Amino acid sequence: VTVHLVGAGPGDPDLLTLRAARLLASADVVVHDRLAAGVLSMVSPWAELIDVGKRHGDSHTQESINALLVELGRRHECVVRLKGGDPYVFGRGGEEAMALTEAGIGWEVVPGVSAAISAPAAAGVPVTHRLLADSFTVVTGHRAAEASTDWAALAQAGGTLVVVMGVAQRAEIAAALMAAGLDGDTPVAAVCDGCTPRQRTVRTTLAELGAAPVDAPATIVIGAVAALDLHGDIALAARSGRHASAMMDG
Ligand SMILES: C[S@@+](CC[C@H](N)C(=O)[O-])C[C@H]1O[C@@H](n2cnc3c(N)ncnc32)[C@H](O)[C@@H]1O
Numbered sequence: 001v002t003v004h005l006v007g008a009g010p011g012d013p014d015l016l017t018l019r020a021a022r023l024l025a026s027a028d029v030v031v032h033d034r035l036a037a038g039v040l041s042m043v044s045p046w047a048e049l050i051d052v053g054k055r056h057g058d059s060h061t062q063e064s065i066n067a068l069l070v071e072l073g074r075r076h077e078c079v080v081r082l083k084g085g086d087p088y089v090f091g092r093g094g095e096e097a098m099a100l101t102e103a104g105i106g107w108e109v110v111p112g113v114s115a116a117i118s119a120p121a122a123a124g125v126p127v128t129h130r131l132l133a134d135s136f137t138v139v140t141g142h143r144a145a146e147a148s149t150d151w152a153a154l155a156q157a158g159g160t161l162v163v164v165m166g167v168a169q170r171a172e173i174a175a176a177l178m179a180a181g182l183d184g185d186t187p188v189a190a191v192c193d194g195c196t197p198r199q200r201t202v203r204t205t206l207a208e209l210g211a212a213p214v215d216a217p218a219t220i221v222i223g224a225v226a227a228l229d230l231h232g233d234i235a236l237a238a239r240s241g242r243h244a245s246a247m248m249d250g
Contacts, residue, residue: 003073003100005093007086007112010122010195011036015113020082023110027080029072031065035084036196043080062092066099073105086114090140090164114138116162119194119219123201124229127160132224135159141166141173141220155180160223167218171210177222182206187227192218203229 004023009015016024016039024030024042032040034053043049052060052068072079087093087109100107116138117127127136137157142165143149154161155177166173170190178184184207192200192215204212206222214220 001106001108002077003069003079003081003105003107004110005081005083005087005096005107006110007091007114008032008035008039008082008084009113010085010115010118011039011193012195013038013042015118015195016042017110017112019110020112023078023080024082027078028076029078030080030082031068031072032082033084035082039082062095066096069096069100070103070105073100073103073107083112084115085118086112089114089116089138115194115217115219116164119191119199120162120189120221120225122195122199123189123191124231125189125191125221125225126228126230127162127221127225129225129228132228133158133160136162138162138164139166140164141169151176152180155182160221160225163220163222165216166220167214167216170212170214170220174206174209178206182222186222187224188212189221189226190214190218191221192216194219203227 006020006023008020021042025044027044027047029048029050030043031050031052040049052065069079069081081096083091083093085091093109097107097109120127128134136159137154139149139154139161141163151173163173184205186206188204188206188209190202190212202212202214
C-alpha cells in the first residue's frame, strides 16, 4: 500500500484515529484539503505538504487531484491523502480510490469521524434517541437546486435528517420539506464549525431556518432530536423522560 486515503475527522486533532495519527507522523507527502491547523500540525516536519483544498476559481479539479495521487503513488513509499471527516462521506474518496486502482497503485482507506454525526454530538444533539428518532439520513443540500434529491421522500421517512453542504440552499430545503408535510415547528439545530474552538449552534425551527444566521461549514440537524441539548438544561428533562415524552405527544 502506498496511498492512504485518511479521514481527518471534523477538525479537533483529538478526534483523529490512532492509525491516522501514525500515518501523519510517517508520511513522505500529505495531500490535504482545507483543514484545521491543529490536524496539520500532526504531520511530520519532514513531510511535503500539498494543499489541494478547492476554492472558487482555483485549478484543483478532482481529475487533477486524482492524477497527482497516481503520480505521487509512483514516486513515494507513503502518501497520505487527508480529507475532512470520513473520506467516503461526501468526500469523493471513492473516486480517488477508483483512479488509484485503475493506475495499479496500492491504496487503503482509513475511516474518519464524520462531521455528520460528530458536529451534532459536540452540540449536545444525538442523531438517534430511543424515544425520538430510530433512524437518521445524511443528505447533501448542495444539489437542492438541481431537484435531484427527493425531499418529499425524506420528509416522509421520519427519523432525523442531517444535511451537509446545505447552508446556501437552506431556505429552499426547508420549503421543500414543509411542502411535503413536515411541520414548520420541527426543531432544527445548525452546528457551525463543530468540534473546533469556533463552534456555534443555531437553534431554530424549519419555518425559520431560511432566515437563521448560519455560516458554512455547518451540519444542519432537522427533527425532534434537534431540540435536545444534552450539555444543557434539556438533558436533565430528557433524562427524567418528561421532555422527551412531551415532544413525542406533541
Ligand atoms: C464536502 S462535505 C465533507 C464531509 C466529510 N467527508 C465528513 O465526513 O464530515 C463538507 C461538509 O461537511 C460538513 N462539515 C464539515 N466539517 C464540519 C464541521 N467542523 N462542523 C460542521 N459541519 C461540518 C459541512 O456541511 C460541510 O459543508
